[in-house]
Amino acid sequence: MVAISDAQDELRLAYAFGAPGVLVSGLVWLASGAIWYSMGPERAFLVLFLGGMSIFPMGSLIARLMFGARPASKTNPLGALGFEVTVPLFAGIFVAYAMLPIVPALSFALFAVIVGARYFSFATLYRDRTYWALGGVLFATGIGFAIAGQHAPINVAICVGALELIFAVVLFVRARAIPRS
Numbered sequence: 001m002v003a004i005s006d007a008q009d010e011l012r013l014a015y016a017f018g019a020p021g022v023l024v025s026g027l028v029w030l031a032s033g034a035i036w037y038s039m040g041p042e043r044a045f046l047v048l049f050l051g052g053m054s055i056f057p058m059g060s061l062i063a064r065l066m067f068g069a070r071p072a073s074k075t076n077p078l079g080a081l082g083f084e085v086t087v088p089l090f091a092g093i094f095v096a097y098a099m100l101p102i103v104p105a106l107s108f109a110l111f112a113v114i115v116g117a118r119y120f121s122f123a124t125l126y127r128d129r130t131y132w133a134l135g136g137v138l139f140a141t142g143i144g145f146a147i148a149g150q151h152a153p154i155n156v157a158i159c160v161g162a163l164e165l166i167f168a169v170v171l172f173v174r175a176r177a178i179p180r181s
Contacts, residue, residue: 019168022168
């Protein structure tokens with residue numbers, strides 16, 4: 001029987017506190033926001049969706065290259081949780097996509113709420129309450145943009161991307177402070 005804290009510590013080291021994934025996600029959101037302005041919300045949504053699928057592999061690669069992180073063991077009891085919280089994410093993406101032709105700004109705001117809600121589970125994965133703050137900020141940002149609608153001064157993708165980059169820096173600093181063996 002593995003202690004939960006040991007499983008969390010292993011994931012924290014294997015994924016460098018999740019900082020690389022948050023970084024990649026922030027860059028994907030920023031790219032999506034830029035595409036929104038240049039090519040429209042439909043292509044921006046496609047960038048967000050396809051780029052989102054690259055977050056885990058790219059984040060893992062960054063963790064290996066920058067932090068010398070070793071993969072988490074296949075027997076880690078929390079390993080499945082990362083996947084399990086992805087299933088509701090895809091359900092939410094489907095709902096956000098269904099809103100896209102009706103109210104594009106609301107579609108992206110809903111996407112931000114969904115991503116924010118998913119980050120709450122990362123507090124358990126990595127034993128780091130920073131993810132409660134990140135999840136809460138993205139959740140509130142999505143709600144705020146949903147209320148503001150088309151009257152927001154900037155699109156939500158740019159805002160979410162910037163927020164994730166700020167949190168990525170915080171998480172990178174924390175990950176760098178952990179001694180490597």
